[in-house]
Amino acid sequence: MIFEKMREEGFMCGTDDVRLTVELLVASSQVGRIIGKGGQNVRELQRVTGSVIKLPEHALAPPSGGDEETPVHIIGLFYSVQSAQRRIRAMMLSTNPPP
Numbered sequence: 001m002i003f004e005k006m007r008e009e010g011f012m013c014g015t016d017d018v019r020l021t022v023e024l025l026v027a028s029s030q031v032g033r034i035i036g037k038g039g040q041n042v043r044e045l046q047r048v049t050g051s052v053i054k055l056p057e058h059a060l061a062p063p064s065g066g067d068e069e070t071p072v073h074i075i076g077l078f079y080s081v082q083s084a085q086r087r088i089r090a091m092m093l094s095t096n097p098p099p
Helices: 002-008 028-035 037-049 078-095
Strands: 019-027 052-054 069-077
Touching: 019 028, 019 078, 028 037, 028 069, 028 078, 037 052, 037 078, 069 078
Parallel strands: none
Antiparallel strands: 019 069, 052 069
């Protein structure tokens, strides 16, 4: 991986030293599932993973038949961002079973 190569070249001591910002696009219709009732889900994701998760304050509702996407920003150390991404993807998969 890129981070392993950077460590080999002496640019850092380990992958935990790198602070990342990752943008994950999710269906706008699913943003509420990430937030949860009263923000409960997003707070729990942040607590468990150690990442900061930022969602737009006013996510636009998707057009009547559209597949509008909303950017979710995950900020934190390498492994915490990876954990948050996995958890969000699992959350989306568990609520949208394949046809």
